Every structure is written in structure tokens, then in C-alpha cells.
Amino acid sequence: MPELPEVEATRLSFARRITGAHISALRLGKALRWPLGCADSALLGHTVTGVRRRSKYLLLDLHPNGLLLLHLGMSGSLSFSAAPAAPGAHDHFDLITSRGVLRLNDPRRFGAVVWVAHEQAPMARKLLGGLGPEPLEPGFEVEAFYRALRQRRAAIKQVLLAGEVVVGVGNIYASESLFEAGIRPSRRAERISRAEAQRLHTAIRAVLQRALDSGGSTLRNFSNAHGQAGEFQLQAQVYDRAGLPCLRCASPIKLLRQGQRSSFYCPHCQPR
DNA sequence: AAAAGCCCCTGGATGC
DNA sequence: TGCATCCAGGGGCTTT
Numbered sequence: 001m002p003e004l005p006e007v008e009a010t011r012l013s014f015a016r017r018i019t020g021a022h023i024s025a026l027r028l029g030k031a032l033r034w035p036l037g038c039a040d041s042a043l044l045g046h047t048v049t050g051v052r053r054r055s056k057y058l059l060l061d062l063h064p065n066g067l068l069l070l071h072l073g074m075s076g077s078l079s080f081s082a083a084p085a086a087p088g089a090h091d092h093f094d095l096i097t098s099r100g101v102l103r104l105n106d107p108r109r110f111g112a113v114v115w116v117a118h119e120q121a122p123m124a125r126k127l128l129g130g131l132g133p134e135p136l137e138p139g140f141e142v143e144a145f146y147r148a149l150r151q152r153r154a155a156i157k158q159v160l161l162a163g164e165v166v167v168g169v170g171n172i173y174a175s176e177s178l179f180e181a182g183i184r185p186s187r188r189a190e191r192i193s194r195a196e197a198q199r200l201h202t203a204i205r206a207v208l209q210r211a212l213d214s215g216g217s218t219l220r221n222f223s224n225a226h227g228q229a230g231e232f233q234l235q236a237q238v239y240d241r242a243g244l245p246c247l248r249c250a251s252p253i254k255l256l257r258q259g260q261r262s263s264f265y266c267p268h269c270q271p272r
Numbered sequence: 273a274a275a276a277g278c279c280c281c282t283g284g285a286t287g288c
Numbered sequence: 289t290g291c292a293t294c295c296a297g298g299g300g301c302t303t304t
Contacts, residue, residue, distance in 0.1 A: 002297065033280075033300090056298075074297050075282080090282085108281045110298060126300085154275060162275095163299080171297055219297065259276070262296085 002072035004135070004168025004208055006216035006230060007056045010072070014080035014102065014225035015051035018060075021097035022047050029092035032104075033073065033112040037123060038066075043115065048097065055131050055167035060095075066117050068095075069127060073110030079103045080225040102225070132164045135204050136212075140166060146197035149189040156192060157185035157263050160204075165189075169204060172217055172239045175264045177203045179238045184270040185256060185263040210235070238264040 002010070026040045043062065052059040058078075060068040070078070082100045093104040093113045104111060116124040132148075133139040148165040149156070159165055160174045169177065178185050180203035183196055192200065211217060216230030219240075223229050233239075237247055242255035246266040256263040 006297085071298080073281095073299085106281095107283065108296090108298095110280065152274080158275085161298085217297080222297085260278085261298095 002056060002074075002076060002216075002222065003170030003173050003211075004053075004056060005173070005211035005214075005232065006222055006224075007058060007072060007168075008053055008212055009216040009224045009230060010078050011051050011053050011058055012224075013228070014078065017080060017099060018048050018097065018102060019050055020047065021099035023062075023095060023097050025094075025096040027087065027094035027096065029087060029090075030109060032092055032106065032109055033071070034114050034123075036113060036115055038115045043068075054128055055134075055163060056170075057128065066115055067119070067124075069112065069114045069116060069124065070104065071112040071127075072104075073106055073108060073112070075108040076104055076106035076111035077223050078225045079105065079223075079227060130164060131167050133166060135166050135168055135208055140201070140205070142198055142201045145201050146192070146194050149192045149197055152189035154189060155185060155258055156183060156187045156189045156200075157258050159189040161259075161261070166204060168208065171261050171263075172219075172233075172236065173204070173207050173211060175239045176237060177207045179264075179266060179270060180207055182270055184272055185258060185265050187272060238266060240264065 023043050023046045026043060046062040048060055049063045050061045056071060058070040080100050080102045084101045084103055090105050090107045091103055092106055095102040104113060114123055152159045157174050157178060160169045181200040183200060211232040214230055214232040215228060216222060217232040218229035219233055238253050241253045241264060243252050246253055246269060249268045251266055251268040253264055254267055
């Protein structure tokens with residue numbers, strides 16, 4: 001589940017509390033996507049000086065050096081509490097600090113916790129290097145967005161997911177944004193008109209902001225670091241609504257398979 | 273260079 | 289109830 005709104009909601013729920021905390025220990029459970037990248041003991045005595053987000057990654061800045069890259073994968077969530085329970089079967093990482101324990105729970109283990117010395121380190125460049133602009137920041141500009149789409153022949157839905165033209169838009173919010181912009185997910189990106197690109201640009205920002213305001217979406221078990229679930233799924237217009245009436249025109253919502261992922265759209269509100 | 277497929281892993285829902 | 293099958297929010301890597 002974790003797309004930009006969920007990752008940002010997670011960040012907001014613990015960034016202030018963990019900033020200034022001293023790391024006293026690490027606990028590693030089963031292997032995540034990649035190895036940590038340093039000895040467990042290398043981080044002891046470090047201080048967390050801030051928590052940033054880039055795309056769907058969280059970046060914990062450490063003093064005196066380095067940063068931790070955290071990714072929630074498909075099923076990850078973080079908790080931060082002063083007195084956590086004994087680790088469960090899916091608790092694969094604990095960062096034990098003077099202010100509490102930051103814990104990653106991730107049943108599918110597609111998530112990651114990676115230490116890098118700095119953002120130009122090879123692993124950091126591999127993970128963060130090719131990422132497109134942040135949709136909620138000024139660097140996401142309509143004209144550049146339109147021109148980038150012109151260069152892609154793939155379906156617009158898949159171009160949005162690829163993270164090169166814009167980041168943070170996953171399967172739920174791609175479908176929702178395309179509905180709001182009135183564009184069918186199967187349209188080739190290069191065929192999107194300037195007016196449509198404008199609508200899509202606006203829709204992506206609006207949908208993500210609305211989701212963020214709702215604390216993200218909780219489909220199965222997502223929660224922020226306070227343990228609070230999101231509520232955006234309750235206002236989804238098309239996602240996971242195959243066969244149900246469109247909330248705008250009552251046509252049955254359709255399900256489409258694109259690159260092993262589900263897309264949902266309204267055949268009437270999203271023509272062609 | 274871009275696009276399409278494959279795969280990592282576990283759990284929940286569904287169907288027989 | 290038990291078991292098999294399918295599906296799931298991401299994204300890096302390999303192959304076309």
C-alpha cells in the first residue's frame with residue numbers, strides 16, 4: 001500500500017519525536033530486500049538529526065555521518081514507541097534509540113533498510129538516482145510533465161507508475177488520478193494532449209494531497225508510526241470498485257490488467 | 273533507449 | 289475443515 005501519502009503520513013507521525021534521538025542498538029530480524037550495508041555496531045552512538053522523504057523512501061539523517069534509507073515495499077509499516085512489545089514474526093528491524101524504538105513490520109519483506117555514507121554513495125544513487133520530480137513540490141511543472149509524456153509510447157498508467165516522469169504515484173493513486181483527469185489508463189502517454197496533461201498534473205496533486213489529508217489508504221494493515229490507519233480508501237472513486245457503479249455517472253467500473261497490475265476506470269467518464 | 277516480463281515473499285480471500 | 293489457486297499496494301533486473 002505504501003505510496004507517497006502513506007510514506008509521508010508515516011514520516012510526519014514520527015519525524016519530530018525521533019529527531020535528536022541517540023541510537024543505542026539495532027535488532028535485525030529476517031532478511032529484507034538488501035543487506036544493511038554496514039556492521040550493526042557502526043551506528044551505535046549516532047544521532048538522528050532529521051527524517052526526509054524522497055519518492056517512497058524515507059531518509060533518516062544521522063550524525064556524525066551517513067543516512068538510513070527505509071522503504072516500506074508492499075506490506076511494510078513503521079511504528080515508533082517508547083516501550084514496544086516483544087518483536088513478532090514480521091518485525092524485521094528495530095532501531096533502538098534514547099527516545100523509543102523505530103520498528104519495521106513487513107510480512108512480505110519487499111521493504112528495505114539500507115545504510116549509506118552519503119547520498120552520492122553507489123547504493124544511494126542506484127535507489128534514488130533516476131527518480132523524477134516530487135509531485136507536491138514546485139519542481140513538478142506542467143510543461144515539463146507534458147513534454148516527458150510525449151516521449152513515452154507506453155500506457156499512461158504504466159508511465160505514471162514507473163517513477164521517472166513523476167514519483168510517489170502507485171497503483172491506487174494512478175487509477176484515481178486518471179479518473180479525476182478523465183483519461184483512460186490504456187492511453188499511450190505520447191497521445192496525451194497538452195490540456196489533458198494539465199488536467200492530469202492537477203489531478204495527481206489533488207488526489208495525493210487529499211489522500212495525505214486522510215492519513216493515506218489502509219487496504220490491509222497499513223498504519224502510521226502511531227498505529228493509526230488511513231482512511232482515503234473510503235473515498236476512492238474507482239480503485240477496487242470493479243463492477244460497481246461509477247459514483248459520477250453510474251456506469252459499471254471496469255478492471256484492466258496492465259503489466260501484472262490492476263487498473264480501474266469508468267468507461268464513460270474516461271473515454272478512449 | 274524504451275518497453276515488457278519476471279521475480280522477490282507472505283497472507284488473505286475464494287473456490288472446490 | 290482442508291487444500292489448491294489466485295491475488296495484493298513496489299520496483300530492480302533481465303530480456304526483447
